[in-house]
Structures are given as structure tokens and as C-alpha cells.
Amino acid sequence: MVEENKKEFIDTYNKYIKREGSKELLEFLKKTDFFIAPASSQFHSAFEGGLCEHSLKVFKRFLFAVKQEFGEDYIKKNIETIAICGLLHDICKVDTFKLDTKNKKVDGNWVQVPYYTVEDSLPYGHGEKSVYILSGYIRLTREEAMIINWHMGGFDARVKGGAYGLSDAYYKFPLAVIFHTCDMLATYLDEERKE
Ligand SMILES: [Fe+2]
Numbered sequence: 376m377v378e379e380n381k382k383e384f385i386d387t388y389n390k391y392i393k394r395e396g397s398k399e400l401l402e403f404l405k406k407t408d409f410f411i412a413p414a415s416s417q418f419h420s421a422f423e424g425g426l427c428e429h430s431l432k433v434f435k436r437f438l439f440a441v442k443q444e445f446g447e448d449y450i451k452k453n454i455e456t457i458a459i460c461g462l463l464h465d466i467c468k469v470d471t472f473k474l475d476t477k478n479k480k481v482d483g484n485w486v487q488v489p490y491y492t493v494e495d496s497l498p499y500g501h502g503e504k505s506v507y508i509l510s511g512y513i514r515l516t517r518e519e520a521m522i523i524n525w526h527m528g529g530f531d532a533r534v535k536g537g538a539y540g541l542s543d544a545y546y547k548f549p550l551a552v553i554f555h556t557c558d559m560l561a562t563y564l565d566e567e568r569k570e
């Protein structure tokens with residue numbers, strides 16, 4: 376599944392993302408653990424390749440939701456934005472999870488089981504970190520930066536700390552709130568939670 380998802384990701388990326396710097400960005404991704412990393416350490420898609428799989432699911436959800444809301448013509452004009460946000464919004468998670476083992480009692484016997492720990496090599500936040508990494512390779516539009524920056528919605532640590540910007544951003548950039556719901560739907564409806 377890891378190799379199939381990697382191929383689908385790269386094919387989708389090459390089909391829709393063409394702007395200056397995008398080739399270099401893809402080469403960078405291939406050098407990181409993006410294609411084998413989990414989507415989280417213990418919550419959604421906490422398995423090898425989970426991050427790539429999650430990104431593809433969010434891309435598909437976003438494509439569908441934008442089509443529902445704005446129609447086919449809008450999709451044709453904005454497909455690169457949809458692909459960039461869907462495929463790359465969680466690029467902040469590269470080189471963040473490390474595989475370790477712990478002891479667990481299974482049927483009365485202690486066995487060693489693998490688990491992921493968090494070792495963030497670039498602690499810069501979440502949505503803002505993705506915008507920062509992407510901006511090193513490609514120039515994001517204002518709308519793309521807003522979508523990616525605020526994709527965690529009310530779960531964003533800055534919002535939890537009292538930051539006001541989120542709802543203003545969602546009023547000004549409707550795609551950002553659509554995107555946030557797609558990230559949630561992919562996480563809670565399309566993916567498995569680790570027990
Ligand atoms: Fe995220």
C-alpha cells in the first residue's frame with residue numbers, strides 16, 4: 376500500500392502542480408520520510424505511509440467539496456490550488472515521528488510492540504510550519520497560504536490560546552473553511568484510529 380500511495384501521490388502531484396519550484400519541492404519530499412511517515416503518533420493513520428495516505432484522502436475530499444460548492448469550471452481554474460493544499464498541507468509532519476518499541480501485555484505475556492514517538496526536528500508549529508517549508512520552494516498564493524495556515528481550525532494551538540484570526544480568515548477565504556472540514560472528514564470518516 377505504501378508504494379501504491381506513493382505512486383498515486385507523485386502522479387497526482389505531477390499532473391496538477393506545475394509552478395516554479397515544484398520539481399525541487401518533490402525532490403525534497405522524496406528525501407524526507409514523507410512517504411513512509413505516519414499521519415500521527417497515536418491517533419489517525421498511525422502506521423507506515425499514513426501521512427501520504429491521509430494527504431491523498433484530503434485532496435479527494437477537497438476536490439469533491441469544492442466541486443459541490445462552486446462547480447466544475449471553478450475546479451478547472453483552481454485545480455493546482457486544490458492539489459497543493461490537499462497533498463501538502465501536512466508537510467509539517469516530515470521528519471517528526473520516530474519508530475520505537477515498548478512492552479505490552481498481550482494474552483498475559485509481555486511482548487515488544489512498535490510505536491511512534493514525536494521528535495520534531497523543526498518545532499515551528501503546524502499549519503504555519505507547512506507554509507514556511509513550502510515557501511522555501513514554491514510561491515503560494517495568499518489563498519493557499521491561508522488555507523494551509525488555518526487548516527486545523529479550532530484545534531490550532533494559536534486559536535486555543537485565544538488568537539482571533541481564524542474566523543476572519545474563514546470569512547475572507549471560504550476555501551479555507553471548506554478545507555478544514557475536509558481534513559476533519561478524512562481523519563474521522565475515512566481513516567482508522569489506532570486502538
Ligand atoms: Fe494537519
Ligand SMILES: [Fe+2]
Binds near residue numbers: 464
Ligand atoms: Fe491533515
